[in-house]
Amino acid sequence: xxxxxxxxxxxxxxxxxxxxxxxxxxxxxxxxxxxxxxxxxxxxxxxxxxxxxxxxxxxxxxxxxxxxxxxxxxxxxxxxxxxxxxxxxxxxxxxxxxxxxxxxxxxxxxx
Amino acid sequence: xxxxxxxxxxxxxxxxxxxxxxxxxxxxxxxxxxxxxxxxxxxxxxxxxxxxxxxxxxxxxxxxxxxxxxxxxxxxxxxxxxxxxxxxxxxxxxxxxxxxxxxxxxxxxxx
Numbered sequence: 001x002x003x004x005x006x007x008x009x010x011x012x013x014x015x016x017x018x019x020x021x022x023x024x025x026x027x028x029x030x031x032x033x034x035x036x037x038x039x040x041x042x043x044x045x046x047x048x049x050x051x052x053x054x055x056x057x058x059x060x061x062x063x064x065x066x067x068x069x070x071x072x073x074x075x076x077x078x079x080x081x082x083x084x085x086x087x088x089x090x091x092x093x094x095x096x097x098x099x100x101x102x103x104x105x106x107x108x109x110x111x
Numbered sequence: 112x113x114x115x116x117x118x119x120x121x122x123x124x125x126x127x128x129x130x131x132x133x134x135x136x137x138x139x140x141x142x143x144x145x146x147x148x149x150x151x152x153x154x155x156x157x158x159x160x161x162x163x164x165x166x167x168x169x170x171x172x173x174x175x176x177x178x179x180x181x182x183x184x185x186x187x188x189x190x191x192x193x194x195x196x197x198x199x200x201x202x203x204x205x206x207x208x209x210x211x212x213x214x215x216x217x218x219x220x221x222x
Contacts (some may be wrong), residue, residue, distance in 0.1 A: 003154070033209055042115075043155075043197065045209040056209060091155065098143065098162075098201070098208060102155040 002026070004094050004103035012109045018080040023105045026092030031055075032075050032099060034067060038088040046061070046090075049075060082110045113138045115198050117213035123222050124188050132183040132216045133197030142200040144174055144181040145210070150194045158183075158196070162203075162215075168192070188220045 005024045013019050025032045033048040046065070048056040051072035060067070064083070069075040079086055087110045093100040114137045124130045136142065137177060144161040159167045161174040161181060172183045198213040 020217075031208070035212075036208070042214040043125075043210075045211065047142070048209050062192040084151075095208070099157055099161070102211065104154045 004089075004092055005017075006092050006103040006106050008106060009104065010107045010109075012111065013082055014111050015036055016081045018078065019082055019108060020092050021033050021077045021079075021108070023075045023092030023094075023103060026096075026101055027103075029094035029096045030072070030103075031085045031100075032069060033093045034077055035091040035111070036088050037091070040084070043091065055070070059066065079108075083106075084110050087106070087111050113142070113200060113211050115200055115211055117196075117198055117212035117214045120214070121217050121219070123219045123221060126190055127187050130185050130188040130192070130218065132196050132218065132221075134146045134183065134213060136179050136198070136200050136211075138179075140199060141176075141203050143203045144172070145199045145201070146170070146172055146181075146183050147197040147198075147199055148194050149197070155197070158202065160214050188218075190220045190222060193218055193220045 007022045012084045031053050034051040035043050045059040048055040049069045066078045070104050087109050089105045091105045092103040116135045146158040147155050147157045149155045170185045174181050195215050195217050197215045199210040201208045201210050
């Protein structure tokens, strides 16, 4: 069975540009989570989808971040415009119960 | 506010020696506790959770509610145990199951 996949694996952009990260959860998993690890800090929760609905977006840092999950399948996380402090690794996880399965992450570098 | 503390950023032990990775938490209520591991060039994966009370790869962790701790232990470390270990918690019930992570401990097992 395919695990959680994320695209791209790496992204290097300049400050002010837009980047869209994609996450494909495990098929059949209703719950989808986004997390990020900023350099030197712990992994932090961004938001949680249940199917196509945002269950909790309390971790989103500001309105430059927009997440969607159209049709309750894959999800995108768009950063517009990107700032230097957005650099880090963005993880996606999916679950059907309590156990969350993580993707490999997208390493975002904002120059 | 909920918080997970891992006091050691780095921990080195020799092969065959016992290892203990410390984790303390603060949470109002009863959380579920987890240990996640990330081996080099691999994705974050669940190592164990306190509810299942199982031993994975020789690791165990006991939830101590009095001391609010969930330390990870292994009696005889192996070189393949070298990895980044994260302690995490989530609500034990309800629909909001996002994980709160500690900052991680990099374990190196020396030959």
